Amino acid sequence: MEHNLKIIVFDDDPTGSQTVHGCSLLLDFSSNNLKAGLADSGPLLFLITNSRALEPAQVVELFTTICKRLKPLLAELDRPWLVVSRGDSTLRGHTPLEQELICSLLGPFHANLLVPAFPQGGRTTLAGQHLLHGEPVHLSPFGKDRRFAYSSSDLGQWLEFKSGGRLKAARIKNLHAADSLADLATGQWAVVDAQTPQDLDDLGKSLRQELLEAGKRHFCQSAASLLNGLAQIPAIQFSLAQLPPRQGPGLVLVGSYVPLADQQLELLLAEPSCRGVEFPVDQWLANPASNPLNLGLQRQQLSAIAAAGLTPVLFSSRGERQAISADQQNQLALAMAELALSLPPPLAYLIAKGGTTSFTLLRDGLGLERLRLLGQLLPGLSLLQAQPAHPIWGEMPIVTFPGNLGDASSLKKCWQLLEQWRLGT
Structure with missing residues (x-):
């Protein structure tokens, strides 16, 4: 059953499949294309939304269209499924807007996990702080991005800032990738520490178990590396x-x-x-x-x-x-x-x-x-x-x-x- 899991990845630019292989990427989201992508035997389906290059109103329009087409197809899908919003490992993008849209249109989901670690690219998370090659990421040029600037590498504070104060940093749980997910409450946000690919493989295993054994479908906002653990696909270099x-x-x-x-x-x-x-x-x-x-x-x-x-x-x-x-x-x-x-x-x-x-x-x-x-x-x-x-x-x-x-x-x-x-x- 684990190997039959279908993972639908809303990818905010076309580079987020950068740790996996042997899967389909969709650039057009007609019902026929979505149906064909879901029918593919592979575990991963990437929907390349390019939403990082869009304004918020455009994101709302695009995600609403995609989700309304996906919902009846998921209801007919004869395999378990999860949704991941794959975003930038240097924290640029429309979080939590994309999560709110997906959860409202394709939910219910249980808890929400923020997992921006991408160890292969030097992006790690330690004690809730997101780092780029060991330094707080907000001090890098990415923290001064023209459209998505931010002033804290504390992921709880970052979520509070990005949500306009709707999400309170004090209420956001901090987990290590190997920790149990059993105690997460419905609707709760958690940020996940991870420093190695193995950490993310452990988290992927926990997320699969939560769905297949406990019936809890969590939502993940993550960078690319988590997808290897979820899909049980090793990162390999193509010859x-x-x-x-x-x-x-x-x-x-x-x-x-x-x-x-x-x-x-x-x-x-x-x-x-x-x-x-x-x-x-x-x-x-x-x-x-x-x-x-x-x-x-x-x-x-x-x-x-x-x-x-x-x-x-x-x-x-x-x-x-x-x-x-x-x-x-x-x-x-x-x-x-x-x-x-x-x-x-x-x-x-x-x-x-x-x-x-x-x-x-x-x-x-x-x-x-x-x-x-x-x-x-x-x-x-x-x-x-x-x-x-x-x-x-x-x-x-x-x-x-x-x-x-x-x-x-x-x-x-x-x-x-x-x-x-x-x-x-």
């Missing part, structure tokens, strides 16, 4: 040797604005086989929608680099820029995706850096509804293929690269692995 060779150059698309992305981009562009093409964000923002920026020069540059057998790297301009809305961010990502895909086929592979960049490329640029997750190329970096094959780009492997993941050399290492596979070296 590119399993894929047939492909023709054409690779392509790298970088839209993330966090300082780590700047460092990674700088090291990648120092590689002799890479050539950068800058997408001029400020000029693009200055142009009204009725008079879009002429990007003919950038198209020519991308084509010339690819024709020379080098890797084009299309990146949004770096440095300080005016604040942009969520809608502008999505429009910018679409403009970059369309420019990137103006390259003639074939492409051997594509790397997309940044959550909104990846999502927009997959759903709007490539027009995909479903993806198959092959596994991780490097820890936290998911390798995807269109399902079914794309009519133009076929089964081109696509790496979704979170903006906040890795160290300065991680993007270069990812590119090097794909180049070695492409060249057969």
